[in-house]
Amino acid sequence: MNIKPFKLERYYTIHEFSAKYSLCNSDCEAMTIKELLSLEKGATDKFHNLWLGYTETKGHPRLRKEISNIYTKVTSEDVLVCTGAQEPIFLFSQANLKSQDEIIVQSPCYQSLHSVPESIGCKIQKWNVKYVNNIPTFDLEELKKMVTSKTKAIYLNTPHNPTGFHFSKEEQLAIVEIARTHNIIIFCDEVYRELEHKSEYTIPAFADIYENGVSVGVMSKTYGLPGLRIGWIASRNSKIIENIAIFKEYTTICNAGPSEFLAEVALRNRNKILERNLNIVHENLPLFDRFFETYQDLFSWYKPNAGPIAFVKMKFDTEDMNFAQTVLHKQSVLLLPSSIYDLQGYFRIGFGRTTIPEALKQFEVFVIQNLLKA
Ligand SMILES: Cc1ncc(COP(=O)(O)O)c(C=O)c1O
Structure with a gap:
């Protein structure tokens, strides 16, 4: 590689x-850990008695249930728990893209969103930010023109690292329409989701509003628990998740049990x-x-x-x-x-x-x- x-x-x-x-x-x-456990009666005792065996590859069913509660249509069956957000970004590309696939990447971006597909041999098209009166924007007409018959996936990140840009609901629907017309996967890195400064800025997760949408979430950013190294990938397209689960057996196999337990407590008290x-x-x-x-x-x-x-x-x-x-x-x-x-x-x-x-x-x-x- x-x-x-x-x-x-x-x-x-x-x-x-x-x-x-x-x-x-x-x-x-x-x-x-003490502060986190104090959010829930009895959690400290349960944590001390946690069995340190291997855990389930897809993640503990209770944790997957808590994660699915963040979404409207995604169920626990649609969720694969991973190590941070970096692992699902890596695994999604490795397991679902082939060399010669074309992908469109919102740019600039967190580097793995383009470097991993690039390393597979995909052709990368950058959907670049445009500053209009000092405000970051992404031109939907330009996105439409970038799509070809070989476009396999559009990689997005909203709220966006590094510009702070966040799609509106209307923009989001327009992107889904483009993807649906051409049967393209939308892979959205949503690690800053739920940190909208006012509730009116909240938009749905791509995995909820699009049947070929993939959402990545993590405990690291919005929840402030990066040391847990717990993240996830969610999609209602079961083939995408299954491909990743098979690949995960070559990377981390399963997640750290103590981290899964603590993530579950955090999400129950999110x-x-x-x-x-x-x-x-x-x-x-x-x-x-x-x-x-x-x-x-x-x-x-x-x-x-x-x-x-x-x-x-x-x-x-x-x-x-x-x-x-x-x-x-x-x-x-x-x-x-x-x-x-x-x-x-x-x-x-x-x-x-x-x-x-x-x-x-x-x-x-x-x-x-x-x-x-x-
Ligand atoms: C947009 C984005 N995606 C993914 C990650 C990786 O997250 P983690 O460190 O939890 O794996 C980061 C970290 O900075 C990020 O900003």
Whole structure:
């Protein structure tokens, strides 16, 4: 297998645990096992008595049931539990695509969404973001024109990493219509779903509204539990899920039992966790509003209506990787430069963690000392 290094994950591997402050994480604030277990009476005792044998390849039936409760039409039979979201992205492509298949990928994107199909030999067409008056948009007419008789799948991610863009219900239906007309699979990475800043921005999961829709979810982002390494893939097309389940026997076989148990507790109590994490987002967003208002000559941002991340445009002459390295070196604040996504002139910020106010304060110190003219 010939696959390119994952630029974003390489960057985090090098910097994530040495930077003193981080302004760019895409996960919400984590919690301890003790805090998580305290959400449910009797959970601590059950956790201590958990049997550490192998678990079911598809995931524990109770966990699959809890996951299916997030959806309207998807049932537990349609769900395969995996390791994080990275494993289902990898497995879906490996198990369901062949070399010479054409795929369309919303771009820029989390790299595995295009690098894994590329490594199989698929022809990749990028459906690129267009900024109109500083607002990220994806042109549906352009998408229609990209479809050919060989198009096997459209890869989407909404709410979108890195731009913060989120499809409207109308856009979503239009994409499903295009896919249905040409019998194309829609593979949607929905790891930031359920973190819509207002309920009116919620759209259905692609696996619920399209018979050939595939939805990927995870405990890492919206729920703030990346250490569990529990994610899933859901589709009402049973062939797609079965192909992946067979392939999974070559990667992880089954999931970590303690993680499955803890994910089940978290999902049974997901409304409490969602409320907690949305509160953090709503406390952090006004700080960025104030910051970008104060420094509007230097930066502009698209304030998203969903998810924990946003993309910031730099209005001064700089190279984004150099800029991020300078900020890291001088103030120990981690930013995610856009060249990680093969795009110039932006950096990604995150606002799902309680440590954001201090990290933003430190970044402001850098801005005042280095970017403001005397
Ligand atoms: C859009 C997207 N998909 C998938 C992943 C991978 O998630 P996990 O780390 O839970 O495997 C990430 C992580 O940053 C992501 O942003």
